Amino acid sequence: MDVLNPRYQNQGIHVISAIFTVDKGVTKVLIIRRKYDPYQGMWSLVSGSLYNDEEVLDGLKREVKEKTGIENIHLELFDVFGAVDRSPAMRMVGLAYLGIVDKEKYHFLKETMKTSDADWVSLDHLPPLAFDHALILEKAKEVLSVRIRKTDILKHLYPNGFTMPEIQKVYESILKKTFDRRNFRKKLLSTGMIEETSRVEKFDGKKPAKIYIFKENMEDRDVF
Amino acid sequence: MDVLNPRYQNQGIHVISAIFTVDKGVTKVLIIRRKYDPYQGMWSLVSGSLYNDEEVLDGLKREVKEKTGIENIHLELFDVFGAVDRSPAMRMVGLAYLGIVDKEKYHFLKETMKTSDADWVSLDHLPPLAFDHALILEKAKEVLSVRIRKTDILKHLYPNGFTMPEIQKVYESILKKTFDRRNFRKKLLSTGMIEETSRVEKFDGKKPAKIYIFKENMEDRDVF
């Protein structure tokens, strides 16, 4: 590679996150209002440009922290967006990551919202998004649907455990279909990915529900 | 983004391919001998640097054609490699693509080999590879195992059809396990991804075997 060839100049890496949470059965995504050009004032996914001296995931986590204050978050690659004209300033290849976070981080942002330009919005009430972020978000939703069915990604939504009625609502919200309560429980248990705890918690009903947790270091197993 | 910030300078994109074929039950990968530094004389996956005016996949196809003469090939993203020091010259983020090609392209390369520095090698007889390509190839093998089970990626190995004994050997070679002939046939047919043709072909046996083809535009269905 000839480093001086102008066709190799002026390239950069965008790191882009589609961070989801589920709040009372409603799936929401984290977006921010852009302070500067291009697309000043418009909403976008949490994203930014990678420094040349940091790992990709570190760069994305830095951007997320700078722009929303949220730290310590699970992110996994889901696609690459490389259209030549996807960014007006210069050639930027976008590395798109999927995240899912728990109640604690959700409420943290809700409280600090006045001082930030970040917000959680329902997927049904999205404003127009800058760059190709609408496209990226669509793809992220598809991949999220696959990964909740094929992997234990939801452990990051419930680091402290979950009840069956609660997590069933999440599956139903994201997959847009309903499940029989009894069969849902059996199937999730049969994956071997989760285990019962001695704790209970009230959710919708009056009777407290058992709390389950995801086991560590599980092989991926099909759920549905 | 401040384009002049030195931390955004001197970044580039590597496009990297792990291109497989299966030859008489042996899985092979396409590698080339490097003509220039860094790693001059060493073997590597087929890869190169992306121009700033081309789509990612176009850039990778250009590199593959320049270095091996092989064209018209199926490639799909499987991972991103972003370690800061993975390339000695400057910061290069590697976009890794998985390919699988048919006999015709395999033999094309075998014939032009004297004039090129590319070769197909069995996964059991790999030389040391430049950069982080050994790591990338390991990941590619894992992803290939998943994708032959979950998608119709093998249609690109058999654009003109295949016989059951033949494709069963491919599954057994890549997944490193054996299947019952009768159940294998039933399961592959039950995915709905393939259909019988009126053609036959001899493979191992004396009795000719029916040729099947992958249907177009199928949804992904689990095979195993």
Next chain:
DNA sequence: CCAAAAGTGTTAGTCGTACACCCATGT
């Protein structure tokens, strides 16, 4: 006509799905 691999069918067991009743709690 024999060897060698291709093609097919039947059965048992397992898993998924549909469905009804009891339990624990708050009011």
Next chain:
DNA sequence: ACATGGGTGTACGACTAACACTTTTGG
């Protein structure tokens, strides 16, 4: 005590897995 959602078991059908015999060809 009753209303509300949480927890459990069973029976039927569908799919998976184990397994043996017939067919087609080349030598």
